[in-house]
Amino acid sequence: MRTPRALAATALLALTGLAGPAVAADDDLACGPDDVVVVVDAEMLGGDVEARCVPVPQDGTMLSAVEDAGFVVEGTAEFGSSVVCRVDGFPSESRETCRSMPAADAYWGAWIGADDAWGFAQEAVDSQPVAGGDVVALAFQEGPDERQPALSPAEATEQAQPVDEAGRPQSPSDGLPWGAIALGVGAVVVLGAVLAVVLRRRPS
Known part of the structure; x- marks a missing residue:
């Protein structure tokens, strides 16, 4: 029969293996150096400032990167997708019809980050x-x-979240922490087994 010390050592190795996938899962939820970081700033319209990251789109354009990041972009009737009129419903249709060029003092500006x-x-x-x-921004x-x-481009890169296939932002807090749960269950099982061995070896 294994000694309590040997059993505990074996259990420690098993628990270390359980912890590994949890760390790897968090790593999968980080932006890579070859991703494109996309910022959408709707703060002046009462919206949020969001930063997400996506792989370089197949056609290599800023518009596709923004759309791949899960943002809904509407162009104008006159200029099509060359001019951004609305992003995720901002501004509202009552404020902007998107028929032609938006007003010169109320529009979505397209930005490129360089040297922060x-x-x-x-x-x-x-x-x-x-x-x-x-790093790009609307x-x-x-x-x-x-x-x-x-x-700033540096802040956006630091805060950006990757998205899933549906364009929804992902973070390490998404879903249940199965790695941590498995680790906790394993620890309880090991402690119970060690205690049972110790009790068996005690003189009656």
Whole structure:
């Protein structure tokens, strides 16, 4: 029969194996250096500032990266997808019809991060190229003064969340922590087994 010490050592190895997949699962929920980080800043419209990351889209454009990140982008009737009119329902249809070019002081600005600073995209969103490691943003601009995205490129990269196939953001807190649950159950089983062995060996 194994001694309590040997049983505990075997159990420790088993528990270490259980902990491994939990760590790997969290690693899967991190953005990679070859991903594109996408920021959508609807703060001026009462919305949120969100940062997500996606693999480089197949067509390599900023618009596809934004859509792959799960954001719903609407263009205009006159200019199509070259001009961003609405993102995730912002602004409302009562405020913006999206028939033609949005107002000069109320529009979605397209930005590209470079050296932890923002600069306006040089092409329309449906033709602006993106590559792995790029940080891009759509930020609603209202008023005469230029307004950059609320997050800097570095902050966006740090806070970005990957998305699933449906474009929903993922995080380590999503779902039940099965690795931790299994570890706890295993520890209880091991302690019970060790205690049973010790009790058997005690003189009656």
